[in-house]
Amino acid sequence: MAVVAGVRVFGSKGPSWLRCGRWAPLSAGFCSPGAAATPRREAEAPRPTSSRQRDGIRNIVLSNPKKRNTLSLATLRSLRSDILHEAESKDLKVIIISAEGPVFSAGHDLKELTDEQSPDYHTEVFQTCSEVMMLIRSHPVPIIAMVDGLATAAGCQLVASCDIAVASDKSSFATPGVNVGLFCSTPAVALARAVPRKVALEMLFTGEPISAQEALRHGLINRVVPGEQLEAETMRIARKIASLSRSVVALGKATFYKQLSQDLRTAYVLASQTMVDNLALRDGQEGIKAFIQKRKPSWSQ
Amino acid sequence: MAVVAGVRVFGSKGPSWLRCGRWAPLSAGFCSPGAAATPRREAEAPRPTSSRQRDGIRNIVLSNPKKRNTLSLATLRSLRSDILHEAESKDLKVIIISAEGPVFSAGHDLKELTDEQSPDYHTEVFQTCSEVMMLIRSHPVPIIAMVDGLATAAGCQLVASCDIAVASDKSSFATPGVNVGLFCSTPAVALARAVPRKVALEMLFTGEPISAQEALRHGLINRVVPGEQLEAETMRIARKIASLSRSVVALGKATFYKQLSQDLRTAYVLASQTMVDNLALRDGQEGIKAFIQKRKPSWSQ
Amino acid sequence: MAVVAGVRVFGSKGPSWLRCGRWAPLSAGFCSPGAAATPRREAEAPRPTSSRQRDGIRNIVLSNPKKRNTLSLATLRSLRSDILHEAESKDLKVIIISAEGPVFSAGHDLKELTDEQSPDYHTEVFQTCSEVMMLIRSHPVPIIAMVDGLATAAGCQLVASCDIAVASDKSSFATPGVNVGLFCSTPAVALARAVPRKVALEMLFTGEPISAQEALRHGLINRVVPGEQLEAETMRIARKIASLSRSVVALGKATFYKQLSQDLRTAYVLASQTMVDNLALRDGQEGIKAFIQKRKPSWSQ
Numbered sequence: 001m002a003v004v005a006g007v008r009v010f011g012s013k014g015p016s017w018l019r020c021g022r023w024a025p026l027s028a029g030f031c032s033p034g035a036a037a038t039p040r041r042e043a044e045a046p047r048p049t050s051s052r053q054r055d056g057i058r059n060i061v062l063s064n065p066k067k068r069n070t071l072s073l074a075t076l077r078s079l080r081s082d083i084l085h086e087a088e089s090k091d092l093k094v095i096i097i098s099a100e101g102p103v104f105s106a107g108h109d110l111k112e113l114t115d116e117q118s119p120d121y122h123t124e125v126f127q128t129c130s131e132v133m134m135l136i137r138s139h140p141v142p143i144i145a146m147v148d149g150l151a152t153a154a155g156c157q158l159v160a161s162c163d164i165a166v167a168s169d170k171s172s173f174a175t176p177g178v179n180v181g182l183f184c185s186t187p188a189v190a191l192a193r194a195v196p197r198k199v200a201l202e203m204l205f206t207g208e209p210i211s212a213q214e215a216l217r218h219g220l221i222n223r224v225v226p227g228e229q230l231e232a233e234t235m236r237i238a239r240k241i242a243s244l245s246r247s248v249v250a251l252g253k254a255t256f257y258k259q260l261s262q263d264l265r266t267a268y269v270l271a272s273q274t275m276v277d278n279l280a281l282r283d284g285q286e287g288i289k290a291f292i293q294k295r296k297p298s299w300s301q
Numbered sequence: 302m303a304v305v306a307g308v309r310v311f312g313s314k315g316p317s318w319l320r321c322g323r324w325a326p327l328s329a330g331f332c333s334p335g336a337a338a339t340p341r342r343e344a345e346a347p348r349p350t351s352s353r354q355r356d357g358i359r360n361i362v363l364s365n366p367k368k369r370n371t372l373s374l375a376t377l378r379s380l381r382s383d384i385l386h387e388a389e390s391k392d393l394k395v396i397i398i399s400a401e402g403p404v405f406s407a408g409h410d411l412k413e414l415t416d417e418q419s420p421d422y423h424t425e426v427f428q429t430c431s432e433v434m435m436l437i438r439s440h441p442v443p444i445i446a447m448v449d450g451l452a453t454a455a456g457c458q459l460v461a462s463c464d465i466a467v468a469s470d471k472s473s474f475a476t477p478g479v480n481v482g483l484f485c486s487t488p489a490v491a492l493a494r495a496v497p498r499k500v501a502l503e504m505l506f507t508g509e510p511i512s513a514q515e516a517l518r519h520g521l522i523n524r525v526v527p528g529e530q531l532e533a534e535t536m537r538i539a540r541k542i543a544s545l546s547r548s549v550v551a552l553g554k555a556t557f558y559k560q561l562s563q564d565l566r567t568a569y570v571l572a573s574q575t576m577v578d579n580l581a582l583r584d585g586q587e588g589i590k591a592f593i594q595k596r597k598p599s600w601s602q
Numbered sequence: 603m604a605v606v607a608g609v610r611v612f613g614s615k616g617p618s619w620l621r622c623g624r625w626a627p628l629s630a631g632f633c634s635p636g637a638a639a640t641p642r643r644e645a646e647a648p649r650p651t652s653s654r655q656r657d658g659i660r661n662i663v664l665s666n667p668k669k670r671n672t673l674s675l676a677t678l679r680s681l682r683s684d685i686l687h688e689a690e691s692k693d694l695k696v697i698i699i700s701a702e703g704p705v706f707s708a709g710h711d712l713k714e715l716t717d718e719q720s721p722d723y724h725t726e727v728f729q730t731c732s733e734v735m736m737l738i739r740s741h742p743v744p745i746i747a748m749v750d751g752l753a754t755a756a757g758c759q760l761v762a763s764c765d766i767a768v769a770s771d772k773s774s775f776a777t778p779g780v781n782v783g784l785f786c787s788t789p790a791v792a793l794a795r796a797v798p799r800k801v802a803l804e805m806l807f808t809g810e811p812i813s814a815q816e817a818l819r820h821g822l823i824n825r826v827v828p829g830e831q832l833e834a835e836t837m838r839i840a841r842k843i844a845s846l847s848r849s850v851v852a853l854g855k856a857t858f859y860k861q862l863s864q865d866l867r868t869a870y871v872l873a874s875q876t877m878v879d880n881l882a883l884r885d886g887q888e889g890i891k892a893f894i895q896k897r898k899p900s901w902s903q
Contacts (some may be wrong), residue, residue, distance in 0.1 A: 163506065182889060256489050272430075553786070
């Protein structure tokens with residue numbers, strides 16, 4: 001699959017789930033000052049992520065194992081591009097993010113964070129990283145992390161930010177920034193929303209890794225399987241989601257995150273309206289009728 | 302126990318915990334347009350819930366096992382009525398919600414959600430359901446779910462909404478709406494406030510059930526016991542609560558949910574004031590004096 | 603180490619993390635009406651807490667085992683003083699709070715809560731208690747609870763309020779206020795932010811204790827070890843934290859709690875700025891350069 005910064009996707013103002021409010025639109029990174037020349041340079045180097053899609057399932061792979069799949073600015077942009085590519089296409093139902101090599105991702109590239117780079121550059125790194133993490137949440141399809149190895153710092157943040165995560169039993173997770181004098185404050189945003197507070201604080205204050213089993217127990221990941229079953233188990237979940245109505249799942253995902261930060265009453269007002277809207281979707285009625293008629297539903301998308 | 306929509310309870314504006322703000326008062330359902338004729342018709346059909354009370358413990362039973370205890374609009378209204386009945390009586394200390402048959406509740410009645418019914422009707426269904434769930438939280442006494450079997454969709458929401466839940470080891474829990482094209486967005490409101498985010502998302506995106514043991518591990522329920530011990534264990538907890546001061550428990554429950562969504566400082570301002578108010582209650586002083594005098598307290602209510 | 607209410611620390615308005623907004627500054631307790639005479643009287647009685655510091659690790663010990671280390675107003679003030687003492691000193695890296703005797707803390711002293719004391723006095727007790735709990739969170743260094751025994755009511759709140767908690771396997775935790783007619787509403791503030799909602803509600807409504815293993819499973823504590831390993835395990839974590847840069851850890855801790863109650867986008871704006879600020883710290887650059895140069899970092903503080 002050719003991966004291009006999809007003009008179709010970003011036409012005019014882009015879909016509503018891309019409009020970010022406080023910060024610039026997510027697509028702005030593609031045309032921010034200084035970035036104009038980047039694509040050309042990037043085109044010369046191998047892309048740090050790769051992407052292929054089949055039967056509604058897109059596999060995005062962090063493919064720079066020699067650099068421990070660090071989330072350099074180039075990698076973050078490439079990842080963002082792969083996630084955003086034809087996001088509105090009805091052929092896309094679910095995304096899996098995985099990695100080549102024994103390290104899922106070692107987080108930011110520390111060489112980009114020395115004082116040889118300006119604070120403005122540092123700001124761009126963290127802003128782009130935050131945008132990718134928020135993009136996972138605002139994206140219309142579920143995004144699954146498939147982890148086989150070590151995920152640290154922003155790599156751990158990436159796992160925490162995905163909707164679902166499956167990991168091999170040899171995987172581990174850490175936020176070790178304190179060891180190099182850079183507290184994992186942005187990873188903490190995602191981590192603190194995934195695991196109990198004290199678990200997050202111990203990881204952040206000591207930098208020590210937790211095992212896949214501990215990550216499972218605390219809610220950071222959904223399943224732990226032997227390495228040889230990792231792909232099969234992840235694909236089982238992905239295929240299940242790909243068999244569902246995209247429009248129904250997209251509506252549900254958007255409302256889930258929207259209601260989460262509201263008080264109970266506001267959450268119910270939002271979610272009740274979503275239920276009524278869901279019933280007004282073609283696939284909403286098709287699903288219910290198929291159930292009553294005891295037949296398989298035929299989704300419009 | 303005769304169950305009547307208690308005029309005493311709903312006199313004038315009703316107690317303060319019933320005033321809902323944004324939506325109509327919870328009691329409005331009893332006199333909403335179209336509902337006026339309902340009681341007569343309902344009187345002809347057997348009530349879909351039953352209720353009895355003894356020693357301060359009210360047992361409300363979903364009693365329509367042939368229809369898998371679906372939360373039809375009639376069932377939701379019946380459940381609401383049973384929960385609200387003489388809610389202010391000092392004879393009521395705790396409520397248990399259970400069900401007849403192998404399914405605790407299969408959630409909404411899908412036949413009520415086809416396009417043969419108007420969007421207004423759909424709105425009434427979800428609004429009534431949300432009111433029942435919020436009523437559990439705003440009710441002055443603790444409400445315990447006793448689950449022996451499958452709880453799905455709004456049935457799972459009901460379990461998640463109760464203050465405490467006890468389940469038999471054969472019970473399971475699911476939000477399978479996606480399978481019929483109706484994402485469990487309202488159940489997600491309660492689910493997301495009970496379990497870690499990724500657990501909720503996997504349940505919502507795949508529709509697959511989790512076992513009682515998994516539900517226990519993730520905080521959806523409090524205890525899992527063999528089926529034959531379910532009632533004994535639930536009653537043990539209920540009797541303990543029934544032995545306490547109703548006014549003290551009611552004050553504590555209300556403050557618990559109130560402080561939950563506040564920032565830490567506001568939460569402590571609220572809760573500190575509650576402690577002082579609690580000490581000013583007759584039962585507050587009685588309890589402390591009994592403790593100091595090494596005797597059993599004698600509660601006023 | 604002599605423990606004095608550090609004039610240096612509380613000079614003028616004190617550091618920014620002490621400014622509390624709605625309530626009076628935390629240091630106000632030291633000069634509130636009626637408290638002026640207290641030090642003299644306290645000087646005659648043995649202090650209810652003791653404190654010593656070595657190699658950056660401060661050990662504060664609740665040292666009134668005969669009174670089950672109740673958090674009387676005098677104890678709360680003494681604890682506050684020990685926590686605040688030279689809090690800005692670069693020699694302080696981490697605090698451990700532990701207790702003498704088989705009870706970590708039995709919570710408030712009920713004799714202070716009878717109607718022989720005025721509501722104003724009760725207010726002062728709960729306000730001081732809340733200040734101590736919030737102080738743990740706003741303090742620049744991580745604070746670890748080391749628990750070997752029973753922690754109930756405000757004692758359980760103290761454990762829940764610490765950043766990290768380690769407990770011996772014989773420890774247990776309860777919020778039994780309902781038994782004496784005083785619902786644990788202020789402990790609930792900390793408890794509800796540490797464990798799943800239903801776990802908190804069962805503890806609050808029944809007053810029954812949970813074991814160290816249960817507390818671990820639900821996130822109330824971080825580790826459970828045999829009693830004879832408790833100090834070694836706690837010190838291992840403390841020494842690790844003491845080996846890190848104080849300024850980096852302080853910045854990270856402050857941002858962690860700040861972003862926690864924000865929506866995701868605001869949280870990322872805050873945390874991204876913190877990352878940039880962290881990189882501008884001397885220790886931020888030192889850590890990264892040491893990493894790149896494969897040497898041990900040398901922290902400025």
